[in-house]
Amino acid sequence: MTIIVTGGAGFIGGNFVHYMLEKYSNYRIICLDALTYAGNLETLQDVMENPNFRFIKGDIADRALVYSLFEEEKPDIIVNFAAESHVDRSIENPEIFLRSNVIGTSVLLDACRKYGIKRYHQVSTDEVYGDLPLDRTDLFFTEETPIHTSSPYSASKAAADLLVQAYGRTYPLPITISRCSNNYGPYHFPEKLIPLMIANCLNDKPLPVYGKGENVRDWLYVEDHCKAIDLIIHNGRVGEVYNIGGHNEMKNIDIVKIICKELGKPESLITYVSDRKGHDMRYAIDPTKIHNELGWLPETKFADGIKKTIQWYLDNKEWWETIISGEYQNYYEKMYANR
Numbered sequence: 001m002t003i004i005v006t007g008g009a010g011f012i013g014g015n016f017v018h019y020m021l022e023k024y025s026n027y028r029i030i031c032l033d034a035l036t037y038a039g040n041l042e043t044l045q046d047v048m049e050n051p052n053f054r055f056i057k058g059d060i061a062d063r064a065l066v067y068s069l070f071e072e073e074k075p076d077i078i079v080n081f082a083a084e085s086h087v088d089r090s091i092e093n094p095e096i097f098l099r100s101n102v103i104g105t106s107v108l109l110d111a112c113r114k115y116g117i118k119r120y121h122q123v124s125t126d127e128v129y130g131d132l133p134l135d136r137t138d139l140f141f142t143e144e145t146p147i148h149t150s151s152p153y154s155a156s157k158a159a160a161d162l163l164v165q166a167y168g169r170t171y172p173l174p175i176t177i178s179r180c181s182n183n184y185g186p187y188h189f190p191e192k193l194i195p196l197m198i199a200n201c202l203n204d205k206p207l208p209v210y211g212k213g214e215n216v217r218d219w220l221y222v223e224d225h226c227k228a229i230d231l232i233i234h235n236g237r238v239g240e241v242y243n244i245g246g247h248n249e250m251k252n253i254d255i256v257k258i259i260c261k262e263l264g265k266p267e268s269l270i271t272y273v274s275d276r277k278g279h280d281m282r283y284a285i286d287p288t289k290i291h292n293e294l295g296w297l298p299e300t301k302f303a304d305g306i307k308k309t310i311q312w313y314l315d316n317k318e319w320w321e322t323i324i325s326g327e328y329q330n331y332y333e334k335m336y337a338n339r
Contacts, residue, residue, distance in 0.1 A: 002028045003233075004075045006060050006108065007082030009033035011188045012123065012180075012222055014043035016079065019226040021047055028052050030073055032066075033082065034059040036100075038189040042319055060104035063111075070115040077119045077233050080108055083157065091277055094152035101156035102163065109167045121233050122164045122177045126218070126243065127154035129179075131280030134216060140286035141179075143241045150280050161241075168239050176236045178229060180244040181285045184305065185222035186312045190320050193217075194306070197256050198313045199320055201265045211275035213253025216282040220246035221300035221308075231294045242294075245285025248302040255306070262310050 003020065007013040008031030020029055033039045035057055047053045054073075058065045060082045083101045105122065112120050129141045130148030147162075149155040161177055168175035188195040200207050228244045236242060253270075260267050290296045300308075313320060 002073055002075045003077045004030045006032045006080045009039035009043055012183055013081035014187045015222045016226045031055045032058055043187045061099055061107055063107050066107050066111050070111045079121045081123045097152055097156040102159045105160040112173055113171050119233050120173055120175045124161050124177050124179045125157050126179050126181050126283050126285050128158040132282040134281050140284045142286045143243055143289055174238045176232050177241045178244050180225055181218035181220045181246050183220050183222045183225055185309050190324055197259045201263045206271040207256055207269045208271050208273045215252050216249050218246050218284045219248040219302050221305040224298040224300050228296045231296050235294055242290045243285045243287055245287040246298045249284055
C-alpha cells in the first residue's frame with residue numbers, strides 16, 4: 001500500500017505520517033509538502049531514515065510535479081492535508097489560500113482521474129459550516145448542516161470540498177471528506193491559540209486574547225484525529241462526509257487560564273486585543289455518524305490532552321523556538337502589535 005500524504009510536514013499531516021508509519025510496517029508513505037511557513041521538516045526528523053518513507057518538496061498546484069509523482073509512485077490512496085490554514089492570514093491575503101486550497105486540490109483530483117486511485121481523502125474543517133450562537137448549546141454541526149463560510153480560509157476549504165464531491169459524482173472518483181474541529185497536540189505551529197499561549201507563557205510575554213475570549217471551540221487531540229482518518233480511508237463509505245469532533249468545548253479564555261495555571265504563570269499576562277473580523281462565536285461537532293458507522297470516538301479528554309501538549313512543548317523547546325525566532329516573528333508583530 002502506497003499513500004501520498006500532502007502537507008505532511010505541517011501539524012496534522014506530520015502527526016498522521018508518524019502515526020501511519022508506526023502502525024503499518026508494510027505501508028509506504030510519501031510526503032509531498034511545499035514547506036511554506038507552517039511546514040517544518042524538523043517535524044519529520046524522526047522518520048527521515050525510515051525506508052518506508054519518502055519526502056518530496058513541492059507544491060500540489062504544480063501539475064507537472066504531481067503527475068510525475070503519480071507516474072513514479074503509483075499511489076493507492078491520497079490524503080490531502082496541504083492547505084493554507086490560518087484564518088488571520090487569509091484575511092490579510094486571500095489569494096494564496098485559493099491557489100493552495102482550491103487549485104491544488106483540483107490538480108490532485110485530475111491526477112487521480114488520469115492515473116487511477118483507490119481512495120482520495122480530503123481533510124477539511126468544521127469552519128465550512130460557519131458558527132453557532134453561544135446561547136444555543138443544544139445545536140451542533142452535523143454532516144447535513146449547510147455550508148455557510150465566514151472567512152476567506154473557510155470559503156476556500158468549502159470550495160475544495162464541493163470540487164471533491166463534484167469529481168466524485170462526475171467522473172466518478174472514490175472520494176471521502178472529513179471535517180474536523182480544532183486540533184491540538186505536538187508539532188502545532190506557534191501562531192495558533194494553544195501553542196502560542198504556551199510559548200508566550202514560558203517567555204513571560206503578554207498573552208493576546210481576541211475580544212473577551214468568549215469564543216467557544218471544540219478541541220480534538222491530534223492523535224484521535226489521525227485514528228479517525230485511518231478508519232475513514234480504509235473503511236469509510238465512498239462519497240461520504242464524516243465530521244470528526246472532540247466533544248470538548250472550551251472558551252478561549254478558559255484555555256488560556258488553564259495554560260497559565262499549568263505553567264505556574266500569573267493571569268495578569270493576559271492581554272485583550274480587538275477582535276478578529278467576522279470572528280465565529282462557537283464551533284461544535286456532532287460525531288454520531290463516524291461513531292455509528294466506523295466505531296470512532298475521541299479518546300483524549302481535554303484535561304489530559306492539554307497536559308500532554310504542554311509537556312511536549314517543554315520537552316521540545318528547540319523545535320518551536322527555532323520557528324518563533326524566524327520569519328514568524330515579523331508576522332506576529334504585524335498581527336498583534338497595534339491592536
